[in-house]
Amino acid sequence: MWRMRLDSSTACLALEVRDPDLLLTSFYTLDTASLSLSHLDLPQTQAWWQGLEDAEHGLLYLHGYGNRQLGQHKGIAGYDEENKGKVWETAELAFYGIAKAGVLAYNPMQPEAPLQSLAPKTGMATGQSFTQQEAAEEVAHYSRTRYQDCLYPILYREGEAYFEQVRDFLREQLQVEPLQALEYAETETCLVISFYLEDTDGSLQNELAIFDLEGKLHQKVKIGSRLSGIGSDTFFIFKHNLYFILNKDILQVFRLLA
Incomplete structure (x- = not known):
């Protein structure tokens, strides 16, 4: 078990399971009410080079890698928790966090540039941008509301x-x-x-x-x-x-x- 993230909006737990010996990665969702477990079906050659960032709004947010040797995250893909299909993807941005404004993302090639806000359900840019300090404050503030239970x-x-x-x-x-x-x-x-x-x-x-x-x-x-x-x-x-x-x-x- 590598990482767990709770979707506070659906009460589903997202799980990332990695086997470094076999280079296998699997992603699951656990309904915390019924304790039913579902598997996100991804090709293994693709899954190993993805990882779980977070889960919210009924979606799992997975990252890819820009520099695989350094483990640099790049790319964001949103997968539906119910039907397990990919809903949206952006290849050039990297995940920063979730705020009231949406999914906050940055350009790994320009880490000092303002962060963008993406609509959680579609990945489309909302037009809002944040400095690094503002992004940190927005994510922290939303986390207090998001994880109140x-x-x-x-x-x-x-x-x-x-x-x-x-x-x-x-x-x-x-x-x-x-x-x-x-x-x-x-x-x-x-x-x-x-x-x-x-x-x-x-x-x-x-x-x-x-x-x-x-x-x-x-x-x-x-x-x-x-x-x-x-x-x-x-x-x-x-x-x-x-x-x-x-x-x-x-x-x-x-x-x-x-």
């Missing part, structure tokens, strides 16, 4: 005050010694913490723990092992459901206390 964890690194506080809580509750970083999210009923422990071979293992607000442990899962470093966004919460990737290849969903 979705909760992503906050990353705290070792040495930061909140890391120390949460580590002390885990020490007391679980008798563990978290290190390097942890991710924390709090709902009306639960505390969800993703943390790292040192394994016997010196690598890291990633564990996920769910507590109620009284500090009682309800679930603890090892979600990764033999890791060389930490990650981010190791889980997210959407409408009282907890989503996370187990061992890099299994999507699990837990229902949290409402």
